Amino acid sequence: MSSIKDVSRYAKVSPSTVSRVLNGTAPVNSETKKRVLKAVKKLNYQPNAFARGLVTNRSGSIGVIINEISSPFHSAIVQGIETVVEPTGMHLIVSSGHNKLQPERNALNFIVQRRPEALILRLETLSDKEFLDWLRSEPAQTLPIILLGRYIPELSKSCVCLDNELGGYLATKHLIDMGHKKIAHISGPLSMKDSCDRLQGYRRCLETSGLSYDETLVIEAKFTEESGQQAMQRFFDQGKDFSAVFIANDQMAMGALYTLRQLNKRVPEDISIVGYDDLLFARYLYPALTTIRQPLAAMGEAAARLALRALEHKTIDIKQKFEPELIQRQSVLRFA
Amino acid sequence: MSSIKDVSRYAKVSPSTVSRVLNGTAPVNSETKKRVLKAVKKLNYQPNAFARGLVTNRSGSIGVIINEISSPFHSAIVQGIETVVEPTGMHLIVSSGHNKLQPERNALNFIVQRRPEALILRLETLSDKEFLDWLRSEPAQTLPIILLGRYIPELSKSCVCLDNELGGYLATKHLIDMGHKKIAHISGPLSMKDSCDRLQGYRRCLETSGLSYDETLVIEAKFTEESGQQAMQRFFDQGKDFSAVFIANDQMAMGALYTLRQLNKRVPEDISIVGYDDLLFARYLYPALTTIRQPLAAMGEAAARLALRALEHKTIDIKQKFEPELIQRQSVLRFA
DNA sequence: TTTCTTGATGAAATCGCTTTCATAAAAGGT
DNA sequence: ACCTTTTATGAAAGCGATTTCATCAAGAAA
Numbered sequence: 198m199s200s201i202k203d204v205s206r207y208a209k210v211s212p213s214t215v216s217r218v219l220n221g222t223a224p225v226n227s228e229t230k231k232r233v234l235k236a237v238k239k240l241n242y243q244p245n246a247f248a249r250g251l252v253t254n255r256s257g258s259i260g261v262i263i264n265e266i267s268s269p270f271h272s273a274i275v276q277g278i279e280t281v282v283e284p285t286g287m288h289l290i291v292s293s294g295h296n297k298l299q300p301e302r303n304a305l306n307f308i309v310q311r312r313p314e315a316l317i318l319r320l321e322t323l324s325d326k327e328f329l330d331w332l333r334s335e336p337a338q339t340l341p342i343i344l345l346g347r348y349i350p351e352l353s354k355s356c357v358c359l360d361n362e363l364g365g366y367l368a369t370k371h372l373i374d375m376g377h378k379k380i381a382h383i384s385g386p387l388s389m390k391d392s393c394d395r396l397q398g399y400r401r402c403l404e405t406s407g408l409s410y411d412e413t414l415v416i417e418a419k420f421t422e423e424s425g426q427q428a429m430q431r432f433f434d435q436g437k438d439f440s441a442v443f444i445a446n447d448q449m450a451m452g453a454l455y456t457l458r459q460l461n462k463r464v465p466e467d468i469s470i471v472g473y474d475d476l477l478f479a480r481y482l483y484p485a486l487t488t489i490r491q492p493l494a495a496m497g498e499a500a501a502r503l504a505l506r507a508l509e510h511k512t513i514d515i516k517q518k519f520e521p522e523l524i525q526r527q528s529v530l531r532f533a
Numbered sequence: 534m535s536s537i538k539d540v541s542r543y544a545k546v547s548p549s550t551v552s553r554v555l556n557g558t559a560p561v562n563s564e565t566k567k568r569v570l571k572a573v574k575k576l577n578y579q580p581n582a583f584a585r586g587l588v589t590n591r592s593g594s595i596g597v598i599i600n601e602i603s604s605p606f607h608s609a610i611v612q613g614i615e616t617v618v619e620p621t622g623m624h625l626i627v628s629s630g631h632n633k634l635q636p637e638r639n640a641l642n643f644i645v646q647r648r649p650e651a652l653i654l655r656l657e658t659l660s661d662k663e664f665l666d667w668l669r670s671e672p673a674q675t676l677p678i679i680l681l682g683r684y685i686p687e688l689s690k691s692c693v694c695l696d697n698e699l700g701g702y703l704a705t706k707h708l709i710d711m712g713h714k715k716i717a718h719i720s721g722p723l724s725m726k727d728s729c730d731r732l733q734g735y736r737r738c739l740e741t742s743g744l745s746y747d748e749t750l751v752i753e754a755k756f757t758e759e760s761g762q763q764a765m766q767r768f769f770d771q772g773k774d775f776s777a778v779f780i781a782n783d784q785m786a787m788g789a790l791y792t793l794r795q796l797n798k799r800v801p802e803d804i805s806i807v808g809y810d811d812l813l814f815a816r817y818l819y820p821a822l823t824t825i826r827q828p829l830a831a832m833g834e835a836a837a838r839l840a841l842r843a844l845e846h847k848t849i850d851i852k853q854k855f856e857p858e859l860i861q862r863q864s865v866l867r868f869a
Numbered sequence: 870t871t872t873c874t875t876g877a878t879g880a881a882a883t884c885g886c887t888t889t890c891a892t893a894a895a896a897g898g899t
Numbered sequence: 900a901c902c903t904t905t906t907a908t909g910a911a912a913g914c915g916a917t918t919t920c921a922t923c924a925a926g927a928a929a
Contacts, residue, residue, distance in 0.1 A: 198648075198672055200885055211909045216887055223888095226907060241670040246646040247583040247592070248885035251914045256583070267612030269605060276603030279629065288643065290626065293615065307624065310582040312534075334577040336534055422817065451817045458819065481758065481787045483794065483819035536915055547879045552917055559918095562877060584915035587884045 199240040208236035219244065250312065259504055260313035261291040262304050264321060269476050270420075270446070270493065271319075274345065277497020278317060285505065287314070296389070298322045309336045315504040319345040321389055341507030343500045346391065355507070357500045357517050361391050364489045364521030365398025368443045368471040371487070371523055373406050376532035377441040377469060381414040383428045383453065385445045392417075395445045395473065414439060418449055425449025429456040440532050441469035447476045447488055454482060454528075465530035475524050484527035492519055535576040544572035555580065586648065595840055596649035597627040598640050600657060605812050606756075606782070606829065607655075610681065613833020614653060621841065623650070632725070634658045645672045651840040655681040657725055677843030679836045683726065691843070693836045693853050697727050700825045700857030701734025704779045704807040707823070707859055709742050712868035713777040713805060717750040719764045719789065721781045728753075731781045731809065750775060754785055761785025765792040776868050777805040783812045786822055790864075801866035811860050820863035828855055 205212045210229060217223045218233040225233075236242070250256045259282055263271040275291060282289055292308050294301035301322050308316070320328060329351060331337055344356045372380050382399050385392035400410045416431055418424035425444060429452070432439070444450040450472035454464060462468050464484055472479060475490035502515050541548045546565060553559045554569040561569075572578070586592045595618055599607040611627060618625055628644050630637035637658050644652070656664060665687060667673055680692045708716050718735050721728030736746045752767055754760035761780060765788070768775070780786040786808035790800060798804050800820055808815060811826035838851050 198675060201887095202885080212886075213888080213909060213911095214907085217908090220887080223908095224906065229907080241672060243642060243645045243672055245587070245648060245885050247586045247648060248914090249887075250583045251581070251587060251885080251916085252887045254914075265612075266602065266615065267608045269608075272603045272605075272608045276601075279602065283629070288626070288628065290624070292624065293619070306579060309579045312581060312583060336577060336579060339534060422813065451814065454819075455817050477758065478787065478814050481791050482817070483790075537917095538915080548916080549879060549881095549918080550877085553878090556917080559878095560876065565877080581915055584884090585917075587886085587915080588917045590884075 199242050201242070201244065203240055204233065204236045204242050207240060208232045254312075256312045256314055257287050258290045258311065258313045259287055259501070260308035260311065260316045261289050262294050262301070262308065262317075263291065263319045264294050264296045266291060266293060269448070269478070270474060273476065273493035274319065274497040277494035277499075278501040279497075280494070281498050281501040281505065294319075294321060296321050296386075305331070313340070314508055315341040315343070317343045317345060317500045317504055320347060325349055341504055343504045343507075345496065345500050355503060357496050357503065357519070359491055359496065359519040359521055361394035361521070362398040362401070364473060364491070365395035365443070365445075366402045367398070367521055367523050368395075368473065368489050369399045369402035370406075371525075372441040372443060372469060372471060372529065373402065373408070375441075375469065375529055378408060378532070379414070379439040379441070380408070381432060381437065381439040381442045382416075383425060383442060383444045383449055384415060384417050385420040385449075387417050389420075392420075392445055395443075399443055413437070418445075420446050420449060422448050422452040422455075425452030426456045427452075429453035430460075433460055439468070441471070441529070443471045443473075445473050447472040447474045447479045447486060450486055450488070451478065451482060454486075465528050469529040469532070471523075471529060479524075480526060482528075487526045487529045488524050490522045490524045495519070535578050537578070537580065539576055540569065540572045540578050543576060544568045592648045592650055593623050594626045594647065594649045595623055595837070596644035596647065596652045597625050597654075598630050598637070598644065598652075599627065599655045600630050600632045602627060602629060605784070605814070606810060609812065609829035610655065610833040610836075613830035613835075614837040615833075616830070617834050617837040617841065630655075630657060632657050632722075641667070649676070651677040651679070651844055653679045653681060653836045653840055656683060661685055677840055679840050679843075681832065681836050691839060693832050693839065693855070695827055695832065695855040695857055697730035697857070698734040698737070700809060700827070701731035701779070701781075702738045703734070703857055703859050704731075704809065704825050705735045705738035706742075707861075707865065708777045708779060708805060708807060709738065709744070711777075711805065711865055714744060714868070715750070715775040715777070716744070717768060717773065717775040717778045718752075719761060719778060719780045719785055720751060720753050721756040721785075723753050725756075728756075728781055731779075735779055749773070754781075756782050756784060758784050758788040758791075761788030762792045763788075765789035766796075769796055775804070777807070777865070779807045779809075781809050783808040783810045783815045783822060783824055786824070786864075787814065787818060790818060790822075801864050805865040805868070807859075807865060815860075816862065818864075823862045823864045824860050826858045826860045831855070 201212045201215050205215045215233050217225050218230050265271055290311055292304035294304050344352060346358050348356045348358050384396045387393055403410050416428040418428040444453055450470055457464055457468060464470055472486045472488035475488045479486040479488050496519055499515055506513055537548045537551050541551045551569050553561050554566050601607055626647055628640035630640050680688060682694055684692045684694050720732045723729055739746050752764040754764040780789055786806055793800055800806055808822045808824035811824045815822040815824050832855055835851055842849055
């Protein structure tokens with residue numbers, strides 16, 4: 198693969214001049230410039246980003262850590278990030294944490310070695326303490342770091358998040374307002390903060406509404422379609438009695454809907470359902486899913502803007518706190 | 534951020550020794566080794582991937598170009614690629630072509646500058662000719678390149694694809710076998726080869742079955758949920774008469790299902806539907822979508838394996854031709 | 870004792886760029 | 900005509916790693 202030296206030889210100039218032409222960092226005689234450009238085209242020269250990054254100390258990349266690119270939840274976030282980062286000519290280097298501690302640590306080291314200019318992290322398993330320790334260490338000190346979906350007081354200026362406890366509360370409140378008294382819950386993995394918060398919101402709402410919290414009406418699942426399917430099945434296997442379920446994400450809700458159909462339970466006539474996230478498919482399900490909306494793309498955009506802002510040392514005000522919002526569709530019916 | 538020099542100073546050895554410890558490329562006295570490792574930990578040293586890549590000429594990355602990470606179709610592919618690449622310690626650098634010519638070209642240059650060790654490309658808009666020209670030029674000559682979803686005879690050894698014409702045929706055949714005579718089609722953008730092939734398969738099936746091809750029963754849409762919604766609406770606005778529709782991807786089928794529900798048309802009693810792709814959500818729709826399955830993750834895996842194989846100059850035989858398969862669910866009914 | 874391995878280490882070159890510094894020619898000012 | 904800018908360019912240093920080559924001590928072989 199040709200280097201700047203090849204180009205300079207071909208154009209009969211020095212490498213410095215080639216660099217100047219390509220970067221426009223200094224005036225170059227227009228004849229010379231033409232020769233250089235011709236050589237570049239002729240040799241199909243593509244500058245080596247490594248060499249350039251090494252000397253300029255700018256990698257042109259932003260590191261992103263999420264659990265799994267392939268989940269609709271995370272790809273919505275990444276898409277938001279991408280829409281603001283791409284126009285700047287920078288690129289994303291995304292690594293998957295797989296919701297496991299060691300992979301998450303690895304992803305972090307891995308990304309740091311690529312010398313991103315900023316970091317957008319959606320950490321699930323790393324504890325606040327370990328993360329703060331890491332923050333105090335060398336690499337993190339100089340790097341703008343944005344936290345997605347986690348709030349750490351020490352970093353309040355760089356957290357983008359949404360009140361999941363409130364979201365859980367709103368979901369449950371809606372069901373109670375619609376007359377439901379026996380409300381089950383399918384939660385995500387309780388190792389994840391989001392799950393706990395939503396469960397907590399559910400619980401608080403029950404209790405402040407004078408309904409008792411019944412832990413046998415709560416099943417911990419895994420945020421996947423299949424686990425939602427199984428959880429719902431389990432409720433019926435156990436002969437539980439309930440008229441509504443708050444399900445901690447739309448993917449599980451989709452699975453649960455499927456099980457209910459198998460079981461010949463009508464939604465919302467027999468069972469009302471509220472999901473969480475408002476992923477794209479939610480409105481297309483049957484019945485269209487009533488859910489708590491998280492503006493994932495917007496949150497991704499906010500995180501990216503925050504990161505870019507930090508790079509430019511500017512201080513534009515960017516929304517960091519997002520509110521969960523109830524989206525009413527067809528999966529909830531007033532309980533008679 | 535600390536460099537190998539800082540570590541070497543701290544451990545009172547030369548940079549060479551630090552490098553040797555970290556890479557295990559030469560025997561190092563165990564006392565010395567301990568000192569170095571302590572320094573590494575103390576300084577939180579992370580080697581600069583740029584510098585390393587520059588000298589070793591190995592970037593540890595594989596370039597991927599797809600249209601849009603956030604689409605469930607593409608993220609299924611990426612996920613397949615990731616599952617085989619990640620365990621090797623390499624990483625993906627994915628860039629979006631956005632299904633537009635210039636962005637696709639840019640993505641290509643952009644990625645080449647990052648010096649990936651192999652390329653996995655799902656090109657939509659770049660013509661065969663332009664692509665082959667590019668292949669003949671410098672950067673491509675030395676780089677293993679895998680083509681996903683496109684077959685170019687000159688590159689037959691590195692194409693992973695699926696016969697979309699056959700897929701279109703199978704979908705239509707199923708509807709005809711079920712007694713349907715008036716079969717509409719919602720296609721993807723006809724600028725995309727996949728769309729053309731599926732349309733072509735649809736057409737061939739009609740004609741070989743003694744049904745005439747009626748172009749007013751074909752609407753070109755955009756492979757998005759919303760465009761599927763609109764296309765279906767248009768059929769009814771135009772008062773078209775048909776008992777079944779073959780829809781060129783599941784996302785549009787999902788949109789179309791929605792429109793049909795709005796219109797109080799029952800699926801499959803009034804209208805039968807066959808989709809394409811068999812994305813995860815297809816089985817969860819109501820009615821569960823009969824569709825043509827593309828094993829996207831497996832194709833991604835195959836592409837990745839092919840790329841890695843090329844890197845190691847090994848010759849394991851890897852499946853490159855995938856077959857479309859009809860998955861029967863609930864969205865098709867025998868036409869009385 | 871002398872020579873030959875072997876093991877452990879450091880010095881220095883190198884990868885492909887950018888950037889500073891130096892220099893020479895051309896242009897401008899008096 | 901002389902000095903000062905300005906413009907255009909090249910030489911060389913340096914980014915942070917790896918790797919080759921050289922060195923040196925210590926133990927083995929003769």
